[in-house]
Amino acid sequence: MIQQPVFFEEVKKIFTAFLGRKKLRRTPERFAILEEIYLRKDHFDVESLYVSMQDKNYRVSRATVYNTLDLFVECDLVIKHQFGQNQAQYEKAFGFRQHDHLICTDCNKVVEFCDPRIQNIQNTVGELLQFEVIHHSLLFYANCTKVDCDRNSLAVAMGDKQA
Amino acid sequence: MIQQPVFFEEVKKIFTAFLGRKKLRRTPERFAILEEIYLRKDHFDVESLYVSMQDKNYRVSRATVYNTLDLFVECDLVIKHQFGQNQAQYEKAFGFRQHDHLICTDCNKVVEFCDPRIQNIQNTVGELLQFEVIHHSLLFYANCTKVDCDRNSLAVAMGDKQA
DNA sequence: CTCGGTGCAAAGCTTTTGCATCCGC
DNA sequence: GCGGATGCAAAAGCTTTGCACCGAG
Numbered sequence: 001m002i003q004q005p006v007f008f009e010e011v012k013k014i015f016t017a018f019l020g021r022k023k024l025r026r027t028p029e030r031f032a033i034l035e036e037i038y039l040r041k042d043h044f045d046v047e048s049l050y051v052s053m054q055d056k057n058y059r060v061s062r063a064t065v066y067n068t069l070d071l072f073v074e075c076d077l078v079i080k081h082q083f084g085q086n087q088a089q090y091e092k093a094f095g096f097r098q099h100d101h102l103i104c105t106d107c108n109k110v111v112e113f114c115d116p117r118i119q120n121i122q123n124t125v126g127e128l129l130q131f132e133v134i135h136h137s138l139l140f141y142a143n144c145t146k147v148d149c150d151r152n153s154l155a156v157a158m159g160d161k162q163a
Numbered sequence: 164m165i166q167q168p169v170f171f172e173e174v175k176k177i178f179t180a181f182l183g184r185k186k187l188r189r190t191p192e193r194f195a196i197l198e199e200i201y202l203r204k205d206h207f208d209v210e211s212l213y214v215s216m217q218d219k220n221y222r223v224s225r226a227t228v229y230n231t232l233d234l235f236v237e238c239d240l241v242i243k244h245q246f247g248q249n250q251a252q253y254e255k256a257f258g259f260r261q262h263d264h265l266i267c268t269d270c271n272k273v274v275e276f277c278d279p280r281i282q283n284i285q286n287t288v289g290e291l292l293q294f295e296v297i298h299h300s301l302l303f304y305a306n307c308t309k310v311d312c313d314r315n316s317l318a319v320a321m322g323d324k325q326a
Numbered sequence: 327c328t329c330g331g332t333g334c335a336a337a338g339c340t341t342t343t344g345c346a347t348c349c350g351c
Numbered sequence: 352g353c354g355g356a357t358g359c360a361a362a363a364g365c366t367t368t369g370c371a372c373c374g375a376g
Contacts, residue, residue, distance in 0.1 A: 030331090
């Protein structure tokens with residue numbers, strides 16, 4: 001049985017506050033989906049999230065999953081990625097360091113990494129073009145130079161630590 | 164009447180050579196689509212490319228446009244982007260400096276910029292994770308801090324110069 | 327009690343596929 | 352003439368929408 005990380009209570013508070021601020025209702029579905037997301041270790045798509053919940057006999061509709069994910073993205077508890085060209089990918093966003101992604105073009109595995117120098121580029125470019133940069137997405141597309149294309153994506157680059 | 168850039172002859176040669184190498188046929192459709200793309204100044208999606216060609220009474224099917232774009236991407240004459248979550252965006256890739264994109268979240272305008280420091284990050288990360296990084300995609304999502312959200316995307320950052 | 331939220335199914339959009347026809351080589 | 356390429360339309364895949372019902376506040 002997977003346990004929620006220690007900070008999950010805080011996550012729930014953040015979401016509750018967000019709902020309150022936006023005058024939205026605290027439905028069981030919304031919290032169930034949030035739970036399910038924070039039990040997951042890595043990236044996921046809508047379909048696998050939906051199937052997971054069905055498997056646990058928690059019945060939510062796909063429509064609700066889509067709607068709810070939008071809320072989580074809006075309050076920064078979840079990040080939405082568009083790695084491929086179909087099926088958006090999501091990942092939980094609270095309690096994890098800012099990071100970017102490298103995608104193995106051989107096996108489609110996603111590896112995470114951090115590099116503080118990106119922040120400098122972001123600052124320079126924002127200033128130069130006179131835009132206020134809110135966030136970024138840096139993707140490296142790469143070939144694996146090692147035999148093991150099966151590395152654990154989270155473990156390699158950031159040790160799955162909280163921020 | 165828009166004119167093809169001076170290097171377009173070279174582009175055609177590259178594509179012709181690519182077709183030869185791959186033992187693919189030099190169909191008029193393929194060259195017509197290539198022409199149309201290189202007449203365009205900025206990013207485009209499949210539908211607008213398709214409509215442009217219909218408007219000029221050049222009849223190609225959507226299927227052919229999709230197939231042909233894949234070929235251009237394969238021989239690096241066109242770059243495919245997935246900025247939003249539907250409708251892939253494309254841009255011509257020959258004769259232009261490597262660059263990245265900033266997307267205005269207010270008006271969805273795409274501004275281009277160059278920063279050589281990205282190359283350093285790419286090298287470091289590739290070495291650290293033991294991957295050979297082939298290419299990257301860096302997107303900044305930003306708010307416009309200026310009144311003119313109507314800036315010309317190409318002109319600002321790179322002056323629309325060739326490499 | 328109200329009206330926002332949910333579930334279901336249908337619709338929408340982009341992209342892919344199947345197949346008959348066409349044409350480059 | 353052979354086999355790849357095209358065009359058309361249908362299918363596929365992800366996401367959104369419409370509508371009746373449900374339930375949080």
